[in-house]
Each structure stands twice: as structure tokens, then as C-alpha cells.
Amino acid sequence: MVSSPSQYGEKATYNNMILTMKKILKTIVPIVLAALVLAGGAGIWAWQTAARRDAVEGKLQLHFIDVGQADAALLILPTGERIMIDTGTKESGEAILSHLAKWNVGALDLVILSHNHDDHAGGLAVLADAMPVGGVLYAGEAPADCGVPMRAVSAGHSFAIGEVYFSILGPLSEAGEENRSMILRIDYGVRSFLFTGDAEAGEEELLLATAPTLLNADLLKVGHHGSATSSTETFLAAVSPEVAVISASADNDYGHPSPQTVSRLRALDCMVYRTDQSGTLVFLCDGTILSRYVS
């Protein structure tokens, strides 16, 4: 379902802020008293933790972790399950672990790997060494064994966890590891989210020919770090996202994201967020409203 940008934009964010503030006010009195007793850092920490708990409770959380020139997203489902979509590079493992610790994630129920390139699957072993991981789903080439049960999935597979639905739309291409990226659609309530890994124009064309009505999504994790070889005008028009997230490092050697991709997104009235500019990005969805969470 596509909603007007204003539903997501300033008005929705403002309303959401007001609702959050009302909730915070309900808990602020006892917390301020506790802070007075505890004094100093511990009190402030308690306030921040309570405010965050209130804001995120019962919502689907989508965290796009700043892992430099790589992809790593954490999903926390309304029912509490924790899922990673891609795991960054081996070198970014520590940054992911520190983000997971900040959000009290001490185990992962599932890891979904878009494809077996270092900037997407490189951190898997780091995560598996640091915490229990329930299983790995992957498309294309199998990742190296890390002692976690793994299962290959392909276009047509789908599953649900609580009210969150996962549909694997691709890969449909057979050539090139980038184009063999998993295309993952997630639906929650009336909102949908599309993760395309590093899929490029060839895969996008096959998706448009095969599943055109399933591409429409409110949030798009932009393909291949915003490369000019992905995100064709036709593909972006079919997705028609309100929010686009590009995961890339500042001044990377590939020139990602490409200015053409960013302008194609902006031409759709889409809010473009970039980890190279904003750092880690967190979005919340209650099934109707999609908003950005800023701590």
C-alpha cells in the first residue's frame, strides 16, 4: 500500500512525537524521583532506557546499522524475535555487536543473508561466536560453516512470524553473485519493506516481469549501496517507496551512492536516508504508522 508522503512525513512524525511524549510523561515522575535518588549517570541511563522501551514497545523495529561500505539490518519483531538481514563485513562485527548490546539483543533467532559477499555475510562468524544464533537462511552460494544450521531458500518461499510476513521474491537471475541476491519482502499490517541486497538492473527487470504487483513497498533498502547499476527508474516506480535507505560509507572507492540513483529516488518524492550521512538509522512501525526513531 502506498500512502502519501505526508503520512510518513513531518505531520506523522510530530503526532508520533506527541504520543511518545504523553507516554513518557506517564512514566517520567517516578523516573525523575528515581533519578534524584540515584543522582548522576545511572539516573539518566534509567530515563533513556524507559523512554526507549515506551517508544518501541509492540512495534516492528528496523535498524539499519552503520557498518561502513556494507549492509547489516536488525529487525526486532513486535513479538520479540530478533533477526539480522545481512551481517556487514568481518571488520564491522564489533560495531554490530555494540549496537546489539545497546538494544539488549543477546541472541539472534534468525540471520538472513542476501548473498555470500564479504560486505553482507562477512560478519556472520563474528555474530555466531558472540551469541546463540537460531539459524541462517541464504540465497545463492552457501556461506562458510559457522556451526549454525543453514538453509537455502529461493523465490516462492514464504513464512510468517506472528503477524510479520516474509516473502522471498528472488533471486530470479542465475548469473552473477550480486544478481543472485535474495529479494525479500516483509509485510506488517498495511506497511511493507523491500530488501534487495546487491541486486542490479538485470534482476530488477526479471522481478518487474515476474512479480510486478509484489514490488510496491513503503520502505526500500536500496539495492547495491545505491549503485548506478541498480535502481532503474522503472523498478523504483514499481516499488514507489516513501522511505529509501542507502547503506554505504563516506568517500568509498565505488562512488556509492550514485548521484543519479539519489535523484531518481528524490524524483519519486521519497525520503532518502543514508548511513554515511546519518549513521545508524532506526525505524518503527505499528502496522500503520512508519516513523523514524531518534534516541
Ligand SMILES: [Zn+2]
Ligand atoms: Zn554489497
